[in-house]
Each structure stands twice: as C-alpha cells, then as structure tokens.
Amino acid sequence: MTDEPNLPIAAEAAQTEVVGVKHGMYGGDTSGYGGLVRPVVMPGGTPPPYGGWFDEVHGALAEVAPEGAIEKVVIHRGEITFFIRRQHLLEVAQRLRDDESLRYELLSGVSGVHYPDDQGRELHAVYHLLSMTHNRRIRLEVTAPDSDPHIPSVVATYPTADWHERETYDFFGIIFDGHPALTRIMMPDDWPGHPQRKDYPLGGIPVEYKGATIPPPDTRRSYS
Amino acid sequence: MTTTQDPYAASNETSQGRVFTVTGQDWDSIAEGLADEGDDRVVVNMGPQHPSTHGVLRLILELEGESVTEARCGIGYLHTGIEKNMEFRTWTQGVTFCTRMDYLAPFHNELTYCLGVERLLDIEDQIPEKAQVMRVLLSELNRISSHLVCIATGGMEIGALTVMTIGFRERELTLDLFELITGLRMNHAFFRPGGVAQDLPPGALDQIRDYIALMKKRLPEYAAFCNANPIFRGRLDGVGYLDLAGCLALGITGPVLRSTGYPWDLRKSQPYSGYEDYEFDVVTWDTCDSYGRFRIRLEEMWQSLRIVEQAADRLAELEGAPVMIGDKKIAWPSQLAIGSDGMGNSLDHIRHIMGESMEALIHHFKLVTEGFRVPTGQAYVPVESPRGELGAHVVSDGGTRPFRAHFRDPSFTNLQATSVMSEGGMVADVIVAIASIDPVMGGVDR
Numbered sequence: 001m002t003d004e005p006n007l008p009i010a011a012e013a014a015q016t017e018v019v020g021v022k023h024g025m026y027g028g029d030t031s032g033y034g035g036l037v038r039p040v041v042m043p044g045g046t047p048p049p050y051g052g053w054f055d056e057v058h059g060a061l062a063e064v065a066p067e068g069a070i071e072k073v074v075i076h077r078g079e080i081t082f083f084i085r086r087q088h089l090l091e092v093a094q095r096l097r098d099d100e101s102l103r104y105e106l107l108s109g110v111s112g113v114h115y116p117d118d119q120g121r122e123l124h125a126v127y128h129l130l131s132m133t134h135n136r137r138i139r140l141e142v143t144a145p146d147s148d149p150h151i152p153s154v155v156a157t158y159p160t161a162d163w164h165e166r167e168t169y170d171f172f173g174i175i176f177d178g179h180p181a182l183t184r185i186m187m188p189d190d191w192p193g194h195p196q197r198k199d200y201p202l203g204g205i206p207v208e209y210k211g212a213t214i215p216p217p218d219t220r221r222s223y224s
Numbered sequence: 225m226t227t228t229q230d231p232y233a234a235s236n237e238t239s240q241g242r243v244f245t246v247t248g249q250d251w252d253s254i255a256e257g258l259a260d261e262g263d264d265r266v267v268v269n270m271g272p273q274h275p276s277t278h279g280v281l282r283l284i285l286e287l288e289g290e291s292v293t294e295a296r297c298g299i300g301y302l303h304t305g306i307e308k309n310m311e312f313r314t315w316t317q318g319v320t321f322c323t324r325m326d327y328l329a330p331f332h333n334e335l336t337y338c339l340g341v342e343r344l345l346d347i348e349d350q351i352p353e354k355a356q357v358m359r360v361l362l363s364e365l366n367r368i369s370s371h372l373v374c375i376a377t378g379g380m381e382i383g384a385l386t387v388m389t390i391g392f393r394e395r396e397l398t399l400d401l402f403e404l405i406t407g408l409r410m411n412h413a414f415f416r417p418g419g420v421a422q423d424l425p426p427g428a429l430d431q432i433r434d435y436i437a438l439m440k441k442r443l444p445e446y447a448a449f450c451n452a453n454p455i456f457r458g459r460l461d462g463v464g465y466l467d468l469a470g471c472l473a474l475g476i477t478g479p480v481l482r483s484t485g486y487p488w489d490l491r492k493s494q495p496y497s498g499y500e501d502y503e504f505d506v507v508t509w510d511t512c513d514s515y516g517r518f519r520i521r522l523e524e525m526w527q528s529l530r531i532v533e534q535a536a537d538r539l540a541e542l543e544g545a546p547v548m549i550g551d552k553k554i555a556w557p558s559q560l561a562i563g564s565d566g567m568g569n570s571l572d573h574i575r576h577i578m579g580e581s582m583e584a585l586i587h588h589f590k591l592v593t594e595g596f597r598v599p600t601g602q603a604y605v606p607v608e609s610p611r612g613e614l615g616a617h618v619v620s621d622g623g624t625r626p627f628r629a630h631f632r633d634p635s636f637t638n639l640q641a642t643s644v645m646s647e648g649g650m651v652a653d654v655i656v657a658i659a660s661i662d663p664v665m666g667g668v669d670r
Contacts, residue, residue: 020621040621043601076601077343105472108606109632111617126617128604128632132472135493139604160475163640186300186669195308196628202305202312217312223594223624 017044020117025223040117045072045083053136054080060101065092081139086151089142093157096129096138103133107154110164112172116198122146123174127154144174153179171196241267264288270654272301278377278658279665283642285654292654295646297639302669310629314595315341316556318626320413322616326633326667327410328373331366332609333616333667334415335359337629339496339605340618341417344598347549354545355419356498361432361535362405362414363497363607364528368439369398370610371521371528375446378518378659382459387449394442401435404428407567416556417596418549424539432536439529446522460515464645464657467512474644475637478612479524480661482508483516490608497607502531514660521662524610554596557588595624604632611635611662633667 020040049055050073058073061082069088074081084092096104108128115122121143129138144151153176154161165176166185173194176182184191193200204216214220244254258266270283282298306325310318322337323330342348376391399409405428406414406421414421450456466476468484481488487506491499507523509516548555557577561570577585598620606615612634619628638661645657 022621022623038622041600042621077346077603079343079603081602106477107475108604108613108615109475109617109630109637111628111630111632113602113619113628113630126602126630128615128617130613132488132493137494137604139602158475159473160637160640163636167636184300186303188300195305202308217309222312 017042019115043074043076046075050075050080057102057136057138060099061092061096064095064099079137079139081141083141083143086142086144090152090154090157092140093154097157102131104129104131104138106130106132107158107160110161110168112168112174112196114172114197120145123149123172125151125168125174149173150175150177152177155179170194173197272298278663281658281663281665283654285651287651290650292646292649292651295643295654297642299639299665299668302665304670306670307629307631310626312625314624315598315626316416316595318629319416322629322631323411323413324666325631325670326609326611326614326635326664328370328664329366329609329611330410330412331362331415332607332614333631334413335363335497336605336607336614337616337618338415338417339607340603340616341598343603343605344601344618344620345417345554346599347418347551347554350549350551352419352546352549354539354542355547357535357538357542358420358424358547359415359497360499360502361532361539362402364531364535365398365401367528367610368525369395371525372398374521374662375518381655381659384450384456387446390445394439397435397438401432404431416548418551418554418556420547421556422560423547429536429540432532436529436533443525450518457515459656460513460518462513463649463653464514464660465512466641466645470641470644474641476612476641478610478634478638479517479520480638480641481612482506482520484512485510490606490613496605502534504531514656517660552587557584557591597622597624606632609634611664612638631670633670635663635667639663639668
C-alpha cells in the first residue's frame, strides 16, 4: 500500500504510451503527497516476434491488410490488440472475417473507452473478435479525436455490431459512418449528452444519515 | 376506439393512421374502430409493461392480420448506468454493481469481471483451488436456476402454468443453497478479485448433496410434462428458426447457437476456472428452433448437476483450505463470522488488527477505504453464462477504480435476433421466439 511514484510497466511491452497524468493522492490532499505527479502509462506497441499463434495472425493480417492499416500491436497479459487506423477498418474487418487463415467469424462486441487526456485520439472503439475455427481471440482498437468522432461502421461485415455501435454512439458520441440507423438505444431519444464520457458527471444527491451527510459518489474523496 | 388519453404518452400525433390507446376491456370498440379503417396493417406497441415480453422489453410489431411483417425491439427501459457507476467505486466494490446486471445469472457476471481484474493484476495462477471450485460450483448451480426460470417463464407465456409452478419450486431450492453459502438469494457480490468472500458454511456440502439427489427425481418431471406433449411441441416446433450462419452473423451464442448443432461452449473450448478438469458434455440439438433450445436447457441442467457433484466431491477434500489469495495487498481483509448479533467481522480478526498487528490494521484500513491498485491495461475474459458468451472488458489506468468496465451481455446481443426469428410468423410465435432467446432485461440494459 505504498505510493509508488512509478506505475508498474508490463515487462513484455517494449514501448509505452502515456495517456494522461495524475496529480496527488486524492482530491484535497493535505498529506504532503499533493505534489505527486504520475503519468498514466498504457502498455505500448510491441515489435515482433510475439510468440505462439500471435505471429501467425499478425503475419496473415499484415499480408492481406492495406498498407499502413496496422498502427501498432500490443501484447499484454496474453492478449493481442491490433490498433487499426480508422480509414482502413472496413477492409481489415472484411479480411479478418473472410481470409482462410484468419476466419474471425464472430464479433463479440464493440466497447467504447474515453481517454480525455490522450490528445488527438480521445475516443477509442474496441472490438473483440473470436475465430471459432482456430479458437483464437484478438482485439481491434480504433481511435478517433473528440473533434472528429467518426469511425466507419462494420455492420455490413458483422451485422451483430448494429446494437453495439448504437450503444457506443449513445454513450460516447462516436459516429459510426454507414450504420443503417444510428440512434440512441439505452438513453431516451431526446437525451442531451453522452453519459459514459469522462466529462459527463455521474450525478446523485447528498444523503443524510444519522446527522452526517454523505456526498454523491462522484464528489467523494477519490484516490488517483 | 377509446377516447382515453394516455397521460404518460408524449403525444398521440402521428403522420400515419389512427392511434388507439388500449386500456383493457375495450377490445370490441378497438375492433370496430379498426373495421372502419378498412386496413389490415396495424402497428402494435407490445410492452414495455407486458407480462409475456420477458421483462421491460418493448416490441414494435407491424401486423397484417395476425402475421408479423416487421418486428423491432425497443430497449433501455432498465438502464441504470451500472457501468458508469462502477467507475466511481473500487475494484472490489465493482462486484456489487455488476452482479445486478443479469440478475438471473449473478455469479456469471461476477465471475467474468473477477477473471478480467485478476488477469490485469497478473494473479490468475495464484487463485486458491478451493475458490476456483466454489466458483464452478456456484456458477453451475446458477446455470440450473437460470434455466429453470427460462423454462418456467417460457412455459407460462404459452399457457403451460404447471411448468411455471414447478420451475419456480426447484429454483427456490437452488436459491436456498445460495442463501446458505453466500447469505443472499440474489445480488450476492460473493466472488471477489482474488477468490471468494467466504468459506463454505458447515453443513453446506450435505445440503448440496441432498439437493442433487432431489433434483435427480424432479428434473425428469419436466421431460415428462413437455418433451412429447403435443400442445407444447405444437407451439415450439419450428418456431424461432435461426440457423448457424444467422447465429454467427448476429453474434448469437449459448443455447441458441447450440440448437443449430454446433457444439460451442466456452467451458470446453476456452476453459476458465479449471473447467478442463470436470467431466461434462456440450449439449446440442439440430432443429435450430425453440423446441431444440428447450431440450438443450433441460439437458444442460443435468450436465450442470454432474459438475456440481464433482465440485462437491472436491470441496469435501479441501476442508479448511484458503478461499482468498494469499497476497495481503489484494485479499479482502475481513473475516466474517456468526456472532451473538448476526454475521459480522470475526472477533479474532478484530483482536488481531486492534490488538496485535499495526500492519494488519493499516492493510485493513487501506484496502477497505482506498482499495488496491490495478496495473494499466485492458483485459477481456469471457465466460459461458446460461445465455451465451458473457464478457467484461475491463480497462485500468493504474488507479483504485475501474477506468472503464464494459459488459458484453449475451442477452443484449441475442435479442437482435428477434426480427429475423419472428418476421413472417404469427404474433403468438413472437412470444415463443423471444422466450427461446431467454433475454434478461437487466443484462440487456445494464
């Protein structure tokens, strides 16, 4: 429970990627640790070889994917993530599904992540793909800036992405170009804002209990 | 037509056709009103408060007479922002939230979340064996209770009320076991990153064995009631047809996928929590229809009983073994025990932290108030829930709270098949098709 100034960095990640900075131990910190500055370092791109079937998939994908489609490959905790440039996503998805040596038949889902401090690539759409033929899983990650939140829709290749992309649009405001009916799915149609973004407050009211007032969760002390 | 205005509806204005607000007991006037229109095409809003839509699901059906020409789902009525809330609690507290999503399979929600967090912590191979076995035991009991609800409510929706009553009778017994082991019948928050919250209480194994023996007598009743019942088969055979290509395109997993004859079960193909050490079969059927899915669920309960039996035998040999990871920087510190005023922290533990060890007190305090830090990165470890692939995409920024926790819920994905399963069929078959998907709206909307 000590306060390590450096966050642990995955041994297998050769490069790292700073996606944010944290200050202090918690809000309103008077403990003397207030000057603490810690970078948020995500596991970064890894150069090949990756070992196991990772090399096979990477080789096959690099062969059929358009030039420059793969931005980087991250191996972390035994999972492989391909960062795909958004303009090439459709072709990559098509090849992943149809190519003999890849055969990613099933798209498990689309998940959005908002990194407000990752300049120029704040919005991430994360696709989990499963090849039942080869019994392998990979992850695709596609980024878009807040100022231009457009990512092509993979519904034509993976029809299951329909609701998943609607959900990601609803919660993050990522616009999936080419989606047949990109409307809100969880929130009411006239809801303002996109609730899962980090700049959207959680909300809540203070609760009084036996004379003490407990503030709503997003205004309580939070450890960074 | 009724002239009653619905005070909760935003507006009755529409650019096409007339609007009927149905309030019950007014079918005659509606039929008359429809006859005046001279048009067979009707758009019906079914739900969100309808007893046979399996929860707060809204169906928008376009009908020609009694045939469905278009079916669409409206969801989101049970959205409670669980994923957003989890970003404001510690990693351990997250379990308390995610267990409430798919409320018929709470243990599977907890399991996939814990497996994801454990992968990020890189402690996957340090989870004590007893915790693994207890996770398997509870997951399989949960599969039985979930399938029982599916069969029971599915039966009720087609008028087989006895199937409903006996289904809930057996589910009750399963929930009694949950109550005995975790203290709660639903929303257990029992699996924690690093293990499980508590050891088995005394006498639990005997009760589990009694339960297995009883279920072996009771499960054949469902087969006797339904398997060859001509009315039951008449409602289910060939209804909700979806073949393998359709399932893969729509991302359908679980019993619906297995009803196409494809034996895909994550417990076998990508084992977790030691499933590779248990003997069980993956059940398939080859009819691609609701009846096949019913038979798969029935048989899967037998397979789950087999696993529960094996897990109980293992637990008998693991008496006194730890159920929480040994790493004191992660393991939840409190030890619960029954005292004179109910369950609470054990007096031994209080004595230890208050009187014997300053270090233990600091650990207890820091873990409970601040929580542990999880290294940066992301993980996705799916499990086979009763409804299919359930996975948690957990992202950490190195802090004490999840940066993002997204759940790929099988109900959400599978519900997309509603249109393709029910368009072209009868209205009554829509209910059967949806019941065969077995969506749980808590999981769909999260």
